[in-house]
Amino acid sequence: MLLPLPLPASAERLPGHAVLGPDPVLHADEAALPAASLLADYLSDVFGTAPSISTTNGQIRLRIAPLPHAPGNPEAYSLEVSETRVELVGAAPAGLLHAVQALRQLLPPELLGPRERGVGDVALPRLPCVRILDAPRLGWRGLLLDVARNFTPVPGVLRLLDLMALHRLNVLQLHLTDDQGWRLESRTYPRLTEVGGCRPAAPANPTDPRDRATGPVQEGWYTRDEIRTIVEYAARRGITVVPEIDVPGHVQAALAAYPHLGNDPDAQPPLGVWTRWGINTRLLNAQPSTIEFFTDVLDEVIELFPAPYVHIGGDECPPDEWHASAAARSRARELGLDDPAQLQSWIMSRLANHLSARGRRPIGWDEITASPIPQDTVVMSWHEREIAEDAAERGFDVVLAPAQQTYFDLHQAAEGEPRGQRGVLTLAESYAFDPFAGRFGRDLAHRLLGAQCQLWTEYIPTRQHLDYMAFPRVAAFAERAWGSQDDYPGFAERLKPHLERLSALGVAYREPTPTDLEPGRREVPTPAEVPTTVG
Numbered sequence: 001m002l003l004p005l006p007l008p009a010s011a012e013r014l015p016g017h018a019v020l021g022p023d024p025v026l027h028a029d030e031a032a033l034p035a036a037s038l039l040a041d042y043l044s045d046v047f048g049t050a051p052s053i054s055t056t057n058g059q060i061r062l063r064i065a066p067l068p069h070a071p072g073n074p075e076a077y078s079l080e081v082s083e084t085r086v087e088l089v090g091a092a093p094a095g096l097l098h099a100v101q102a103l104r105q106l107l108p109p110e111l112l113g114p115r116e117r118g119v120g121d122v123a124l125p126r127l128p129c130v131r132i133l134d135a136p137r138l139g140w141r142g143l144l145l146d147v148a149r150n151f152t153p154v155p156g157v158l159r160l161l162d163l164m165a166l167h168r169l170n171v172l173q174l175h176l177t178d179d180q181g182w183r184l185e186s187r188t189y190p191r192l193t194e195v196g197g198c199r200p201a202a203p204a205n206p207t208d209p210r211d212r213a214t215g216p217v218q219e220g221w222y223t224r225d226e227i228r229t230i231v232e233y234a235a236r237r238g239i240t241v242v243p244e245i246d247v248p249g250h251v252q253a254a255l256a257a258y259p260h261l262g263n264d265p266d267a268q269p270p271l272g273v274w275t276r277w278g279i280n281t282r283l284l285n286a287q288p289s290t291i292e293f294f295t296d297v298l299d300e301v302i303e304l305f306p307a308p309y310v311h312i313g314g315d316e317c318p319p320d321e322w323h324a325s326a327a328a329r330s331r332a333r334e335l336g337l338d339d340p341a342q343l344q345s346w347i348m349s350r351l352a353n354h355l356s357a358r359g360r361r362p363i364g365w366d367e368i369t370a371s372p373i374p375q376d377t378v379v380m381s382w383h384e385r386e387i388a389e390d391a392a393e394r395g396f397d398v399v400l401a402p403a404q405q406t407y408f409d410l411h412q413a414a415e416g417e418p419r420g421q422r423g424v425l426t427l428a429e430s431y432a433f434d435p436f437a438g439r440f441g442r443d444l445a446h447r448l449l450g451a452q453c454q455l456w457t458e459y460i461p462t463r464q465h466l467d468y469m470a471f472p473r474v475a476a477f478a479e480r481a482w483g484s485q486d487d488y489p490g491f492a493e494r495l496k497p498h499l500e501r502l503s504a505l506g507v508a509y510r511e512p513t514p515t516d517l518e519p520g521r522r523e524v525p526t527p528a529e530v531p532t533t534v535g
């Protein structure tokens with residue numbers, strides 16, 4: 001039986017098939033019109049022309065209504081296909097959009113992509129009759145795209161958003177800034193992109209080729225209008241875009257643009273945008289003017305991104321530069337701090353409080369729990385689960401993003417793979433990630449906001465390569481984040497038509513080997529393989 005992926009909570013095959021068309025009409029109530037218009041766009045790829053939308057009748061009915069199978073969950077939906085009618089119901093617009101994606105996945109997989117001629121030239125599409133009642137268990141099913149290390153221009157982001165929607169992922173975290181690039185235009189501080197958005201060509205390093213951001217000049221950033229385009233495109237598909245401005249480490253691109261933000265403003269030669277990968281020791285200083293600079297940046301971010309959350313990084317911040325700097329030591333004393341390393345907490349709590357005061361929830365990587373942060377801060381946990389559980393015990397909401405299981409820049413097999421981040425994360429291991437394991441399935445469940453997979457791009461220079469690293473691991477992640485029971489053999493079966501869908505959409509996914517799909521393929525990477533310097 002052809003089933004949607006992620007696997008619905010309940011799907012019952014009914015006898016018969018429905019034939020769509022030749023001119024299907026979408027019948028949508030007012031509140032269902034946005035979802036109907038998206039479905040019409042998808043079906044225009046199938047039929048060659050967009051179906052019309054009526055508010056009174058039609059073969060395909062879309063509506064918003066309470067759904068008793070998942071009370072209170074706005075993402076709940078039902079989808080019923082009978083021989084004469086197709087009915088999509090969402091508990092709210094977000095749920096109805098999932099029904100649209102589930103319906104797409106009942107079509108013959110080869111029909112998902114754009115076609116040169118309408119399907120009328122072949123045969124009208126047949127859908128199996130089914131009754132699906134579904135709802136996700138987690139409200140945040142995220143994907144991080146690192147656009148700092150290798151920049152993804154707008155069309156690539158829109159395409160990824162479409163693929164996320166297909167997998168019912170609903171949060172795109174854009175990692176907009178890092179040592180190797182600043183990718184968000186600022187009205188107030190134009191040099192952030194004019195200087196920080198342009199990484200010079202780096203010579204290949206024959207002695208340590210892993211370490212170099214090799215390749216041609218890497219120039220690119222999103223203008224404010226382009227961000228609006230991305231945010232709107234995402235919203236139409238039920239996806240929230242969460243921006244990340246990473247501080248107080250991962251800031252060399254900003255320091256190249258505005259050296260006074262750092263601890264060595266007169267460095268000779270002046271700092272440029274970093275052309276290496278790995279953990280950088282350059283940090284922000286803790287002067288009031290630097291806090292003001294970043295609160296200005298965050299205010300611009302708030303203006304552009306309607307998301308209730310703003311991520312402020314806080315990861316990988318070795319304090320060596322503060323220890324070595326007389327000015328940083330003196331600033332720490334002035335602030336009454338015992339150790340210059342505490343400047344990290346001081347900076348993070350200033351920025352987190354600034355966001356909270358403006359009605360946005362700050363998010364930080366799990367290092368942020370060392371800082372006195374507002375209670376509405378979300379902890380994004382990339383280390384061991386115990387750290388996430390500690391944060392949850394302290395009353396913080398948590399998004400699980402463990403490196404060992406959700407970093408899709410890791411190799412997909414021990415041998416024969418293109419260059420990636422150190423370590424291996426097979427398809428089966430991606431599927432083995434269970435957000436609800438341990439205490440998050442029990443007493444800490446109320447603190448589990450969601451889960452997220454990560455596409456760090458140090459070793460992902462092209463769209464083709466991004467596809468290869470992301471798919472089908474994203475499909476495995478999506479199933480488990482949606483809430484499906486652990487059933488790898490069932491997933492492996494469902495993956496076959498799903499890969500045909502991805503092919504129809506032009507996705508250059510990695511073809512799983514027969515070994516990848518064997519049941520019980522669950523070896524966990526040995527500690528030596530687990531990445532320590534990643535994002």
Ligand code: ACM
Pocket residue numbers: 315316365382534535
């Ligand atoms: C990270 O991987 N540094 C969040």
